[in-house]
Amino acid sequence: MEEHNANPLRFETNPYHNIVIKDRKVMELTGVKQIDSFDANEFLLETAQGWLMIQGKDLKLGKLDTERGDVIINGIIEALSYVSNKKGNAKETMMSKLFR
Secondary structure (H helix, E strand, O other), X not given: OOOOOOOOEEOOOOOXXXXXXXXXXXXXXXXXXXXXXXXXXEEEEEEOOEEEEEEEEEEEEEEEEOOOOEEEEEEEEEEEEEEOOOHHHHHHHHHHHHOO
């Protein structure tokens, strides 16, 4: 999947944020405010509870409901972590990890 960097996908969402992972192959998220960037190995999302980084292999955007803030990601889910609320710091952290 091509990386999306130009303009983040931003949309309205409800204040609730939930994550359901099914067999490490499907991740269903609610309360997503925006998708900042994504590619086959990593998604960076802003949720109602802060910035969330999802890492894995062959990741694809399966569903996007901008009215409700629902997202489904398909692929092999390897890790997820909440990062600093400042998206610049989150990207800096990702890059610093790559070059260590």
